[in-house]
Amino acid sequence: MPVTIRRATIDDIICMQNANLHNLPENYMLKYYMYHVLSWPEASFVATTTDVNEPGLEDLTLEDGAGKQIKLNSNYVAPGEKLVGYVLTKMNDDPDQQNEAPNGHITSLSVMRTYRRMGIAEKLMRQALFALREVYQADYVSLHVRQSNRAALHLYRDTLEFEVLTVEKSYYQDGEDAYAMKKVLKLDELHPKNFAHPKSSTERPEDDLESDLLEDVAV
Numbered sequence: 001m002p003v004t005i006r007r008a009t010i011d012d013i014i015c016m017q018n019a020n021l022h023n024l025p026e027n028y029m030l031k032y033y034m035y036h037v038l039s040w041p042e043a044s045f046v047a048t049t050t051d052v053n054e055p056g057l058e059d060l061t062l063e064d065g066a067g068k069q070i071k072l073n074s075n076y077v078a079p080g081e082k083l084v085g086y087v088l089t090k091m092n093d094d095p096d097q098q099n100e101a102p103n104g105h106i107t108s109l110s111v112m113r114t115y116r117r118m119g120i121a122e123k124l125m126r127q128a129l130f131a132l133r134e135v136y137q138a139d140y141v142s143l144h145v146r147q148s149n150r151a152a153l154h155l156y157r158d159t160l161e162f163e164v165l166t167v168e169k170s171y172y173q174d175g176e177d178a179y180a181m182k183k184v185l186k187l188d189e190l191h192p193k194n195f196a197h198p199k200s201s202t203e204r205p206e207d208d209l210e211s212d213l214l215e216d217v218a219v
């Protein structure tokens, strides 16, 4: 089943909030998603797939008295298009840190349980890091992660090569400590054409843009 990574739009935020509620104890009001997507429209991404058990349009929306469509199934951004992951990011707009170099922040990332360990979070993150650097000129990006969150820690520290800056004591509401992490963003490294998994040692062949695509086709 193919998974598409694309930029998040305002039409996705109900589903993003739904995924967040399923996957994480840190939740936000809908207007906070809206704030991200409207303020930095190129920085947040969603992963979607088509569903063979796709509900029909009538299962998804209901018309209210004023002719407005009300969304009923918050797993689907559109008929047949199911949201399976998202990354919500922003630029740091803290007025107290105006003298800092421009920098981005990963507010939230999650992938629905049955779609995990397929590389979706890594792809969402790489797209977001590239956009924060290329579009919003972020010099670096920061995030917090629970000390007990082995999956996320592996993704950030080992796969994406974030560094641990410090431990923030009782950062989370339940008292758990957080690792504050940071990654300096270098455009060359982040460019999608240079996506290279740290574990992949095999050289991939160069794209051949010269030869005629039809030359091997029998006539």
Ligand SMILES: CC(C)(COP(=O)(O)OP(=O)(O)OC[C@H]1O[C@@H](n2cnc3c(N)ncnc32)[C@H](O)[C@@H]1OP(=O)(O)O)[C@@H](O)C(=O)NCCC(=O)NCCS
Binding pocket: 023, 024, 109, 110, 111, 112, 115, 116, 117, 118, 119, 120, 121, 122, 123, 144, 145, 146, 149, 150, 151, 152, 154, 155, 158, 159, 199
């Ligand atoms: C953390 C999370 C986003 C990872 O999503 P994912 O799509 O499964 O991650 P990926 O498949 O892209 O995996 C990326 C790397 O993390 C590793 N990883 C993923 N889940 C793991 C786990 N449970 N334990 C150990 N490593 C794990 C993968 O093996 C991969 O490592 P590799 O690069 O060495 O192969 C997902 O588990 C999730 O949504 N968790 C709940 C919400 C959450 O914790 N969000 C982060 C808040 S800071």
